[in-house]
Amino acid sequence: MSGDSWLIITDEGRIGGMLSAVRQLGGKVTAVVVGPRGLADTVAAKGPDRVLWFAVEEGFPPEAYGTQVAEAAKTAGVRVVLSSDVPSGRVLLGMVAAQTNSAVVGSIRSLAEDGDSLLVGRSVADGRAVETLEVTGSLAGIFDGKDVDLPPGQPATVEEVPVRQPDGALRVVETLPASAESAGLLSAERVVGAGSGIRAKEDLELIRQLATAVGAEIACSLPVCDDMRWFESARVVGSSHHQIAPALYIAVGISGQPQHMSGLRDAKVIVAVNNDPEARIFKHCNYGIVGDLYKVVPALAEEFRNAC
Numbered sequence: 481m482s483g484d485s486w487l488i489i490t491d492e493g494r495i496g497g498m499l500s501a502v503r504q505l506g507g508k509v510t511a512v513v514v515g516p517r518g519l520a521d522t523v524a525a526k527g528p529d530r531v532l533w534f535a536v537e538e539g540f541p542p543e544a545y546g547t548q549v550a551e552a553a554k555t556a557g558v559r560v561v562l563s564s565d566v567p568s569g570r571v572l573l574g575m576v577a578a579q580t581n582s583a584v585v586g587s588i589r590s591l592a593e594d595g596d597s598l599l600v601g602r603s604v605a606d607g608r609a610v611e612t613l614e615v616t617g618s619l620a621g622i623f624d625g626k627d628v629d630l631p632p633g634q635p636a637t638v639e640e641v642p643v644r645q646p647d648g649a650l651r652v653v654e655t656l657p658a659s660a661e662s663a664g665l666l667s668a669e670r671v672v673g674a675g676s677g678i679r680a681k682e683d684l685e686l687i688r689q690l691a692t693a694v695g696a697e698i699a700c701s702l703p704v705c706d707d708m709r710w711f712e713s714a715r716v717v718g719s720s721h722h723q724i725a726p727a728l729y730i731a732v733g734i735s736g737q738p739q740h741m742s743g744l745r746d747a748k749v750i751v752a753v754n755n756d757p758e759a760r761i762f763k764h765c766n767y768g769i770v771g772d773l774y775k776v777v778p779a780l781a782e783e784f785r786n787a788c
């Protein structure tokens with residue numbers, strides 16, 4: 481087993497975060513891209529030592545190449561293999577782990593060396609604590625730490641791996657767009673989130689006015705959909721629904737429970753409006769406004785209207 485690391489990459493999420501986590505360990509870092517050539521080029525520009533590119537043939541999902549990726553990982557004999565927490569990455573990582581007899585760990589936040597062992601920091605208790613595990617052999621891990629904007633590195637050369645015809649048991653039959661509602665939310669630069677602090681359905685008009693003033697899509701917490709039934713589930717943000725990455729998220733009357741906040745891990749700026757100064761969301765936002773939403777939201781909307 482070498483001291484090198486592999487990153488299994490099927491989309492652009494958290495490449496910088498994974499790269500900087502394994503850089504702490506020394507050793508060479510190889511990005512293993514299972515996807516289109518454009519993705520391999522994007523990864524190469526971030527400066528790993530090598531990029532191995534498994535060219536995904538039209539009509540096949542990355543998972544169809546799992547056997548080949550796992551065989552390559554076994555041959556390489558690396559110490560650490562990471563993927564981000566996306567479905568195709570999780571599947572490929574599982575297949576690698578089965579081939580390499582690696583310890584499998586999810587929700588990884590950090591990696592460090594401790595003599596011959598690895599110390600793996602992983603999030604537990606819905607993000608309320610970080611547990612440190614010691615791994616003495618090889619590790620197959622799902623990275624769940626923050627993404628990092630890396631300064632441009634020395635670009636790596638993309639090496640195409642000759643692939644066999646993928647496993648015919650798995651094929652893409654069709655790809656349909658998400659509902660118009662969730663599609664808008666998923667790509668929105670600005671989002672206003674409505675929570676249970678809103679007392680009545682007609683008060684959602686305040687949220688709509690703020691969203692219009694800000695040029696934002698509207699999202700909600702789970703109870704606003706499931707209990708109040710004011711929105712479709714297409715609008716729910718959180719662990720059991722949508723993960724979003726807007727530049728700005730304004731959370732109104734939302735307490736900030738881990739299940740909601742995990743849908744916002746990639747949001748750039750979070751503003752919270754809550755009348756409870758002890759609300760959990762104030763520990764997880766960039767700007768907090770302690771106050772009654774019925775006063776703060778109209779004032780905020782007015783400020784945005786004047787500013788735009």
Ligand SMILES: Cc1cc2nc3c(=O)[nH]c(=O)nc-3n(C[C@H](O)[C@H](O)[C@H](O)COP(=O)(O)OP(=O)(O)OC[C@H]3O[C@@H](n4cnc5c(N)ncnc54)[C@H](O)[C@@H]3O)c2cc1C
Pocket residue numbers: 674675676677678700701702703704716717718719720721722732733734735736737738739740743753754755756759771772773774
């Ligand atoms: C398995 C599982 C999965 C889940 N998945 C999700 C998920 O995907 N998404 C999700 O959102 N939740 C999810 N939940 C639910 C989650 O745990 C929380 O219950 C939920 O996020 C709370 O929603 P909330 O913040 O709107 O409500 P609350 O926790 O009730 O918070 C309401 C907030 O409004 C504030 N408030 C009240 N009145 C005012 C006022 N006048 N002005 C300003 N602030 C006011 C209060 O101080 C409070 O902080 C899940 C739960 C489980 C068990």
